Amino acid sequence: MEVGTGVSGFAPGDRVVADSRAPCGTCVQCRASRTNLCLSLGYVGEVCDGGFAEQVVLPASLLLPFDRTLAPEVAALAEPLAVALHAMKRLDPKSREPILVAGGGPIGGLVALLLDHFGFGPVLLAEKQPRRRALLANAARVRLAELTRESIDHLTEGRPIRFAVEATGVGPVLDSLLDLVQGGARIAMVGIFHGAATINATAIVEREIELKGCSVFADEQKEAVALLPALAPRLASLVSAPIALADVPGAYLDLIEGRAPALKTIVRPNGL
Numbered sequence: 001m002e003v004g005t006g007v008s009g010f011a012p013g014d015r016v017v018a019d020s021r022a023p024c025g026t027c028v029q030c031r032a033s034r035t036n037l038c039l040s041l042g043y044v045g046e047v048c049d050g051g052f053a054e055q056v057v058l059p060a061s062l063l064l065p066f067d068r069t070l071a072p073e074v075a076a077l078a079e080p081l082a083v084a085l086h087a088m089k090r091l092d093p094k095s096r097e098p099i100l101v102a103g104g105g106p107i108g109g110l111v112a113l114l115l116d117h118f119g120f121g122p123v124l125l126a127e128k129q130p131r132r133r134a135l136l137a138n139a140a141r142v143r144l145a146e147l148t149r150e151s152i153d154h155l156t157e158g159r160p161i162r163f164a165v166e167a168t169g170v171g172p173v174l175d176s177l178l179d180l181v182q183g184g185a186r187i188a189m190v191g192i193f194h195g196a197a198t199i200n201a202t203a204i205v206e207r208e209i210e211l212k213g214c215s216v217f218a219d220e221q222k223e224a225v226a227l228l229p230a231l232a233p234r235l236a237s238l239v240s241a242p243i244a245l246a247d248v249p250g251a252y253l254d255l256i257e258g259r260a261p262a263l264k265t266i267v268r269p270n271g272l
Contacts, residue, residue: 082221084110091188108167171197183207
């Protein structure tokens with residue numbers, strides 16, 4: 001988006017990305033600077049007009065400028081990149097150890113890309129959709145895996161998995177990860193689950209497996225914006241060609257039916 005007139009610290013026409021979170025600022029979590037854990041956390045587009053509005057009014061504190069030479073389609077990934085960066089930090093992997101990522105959607109795919117960018121891995125990616133598998137094999141330089149012991153052992157040459165990311169929000173996938181990781185492993189959970197998930201709690205206890213929840217992001221969006229230029233060529237391959245508002249219903253159908261050509265669909269209202 002571009003900044004209008006009268007905004008302190010910005011010039012009209014500055015290109016910015018927005019922090020999508022709308023914390024209350026007064027609860028015990030906000031007072032402790034844990035705004036991603038705000039007790040009444042809302043989001044832009046939910047508590048106020050969002051990206052489909054012709055104009056949006058946001059506090060200047062939520063705006064982060066980016067280089068005008070950077071394609072807006074790449075800058076649009078700043079928010080999911082921050083979520084992925086937060087998940088990677090919560091995972092806190094060790095170098096030269098295999099990492100298993102379950103789910104190649106926007107967040108799982110970006111986690112895999114960041115792990116490769118920062119020299120972790122090898123990164124194994126389990127994803128069902130063929131388009132996403134092919135896209136991320138190139139952009140994130142992952143090893144494509146199945147959630148089976150045979151597949152994991154083949155790709156790691158028998159090395160154990162001590163770090164994994166759950167980015168699907170599917171209970172049976174989390175169960176598979178619990179079976180596949182080594183005792184003492186850490187699993188970062190960033191997928192949003194719909195309904196209750198049944199897992200083998202006894203395995204978590206007896207094998208001392210650590211589950212770490214990852215909610216949105218803390219202060220990582222500034223770091224994500226700073227990373228955009230270095231990651232731009234790889235990120236550009238993950239977004240769609242911009243579509244108009246009239247094309248949005250068809251894009252949703254493609255997404256639901258697994259035909260989406262990219263990890264993120266870019267909408268340009270009125271061809272802007």
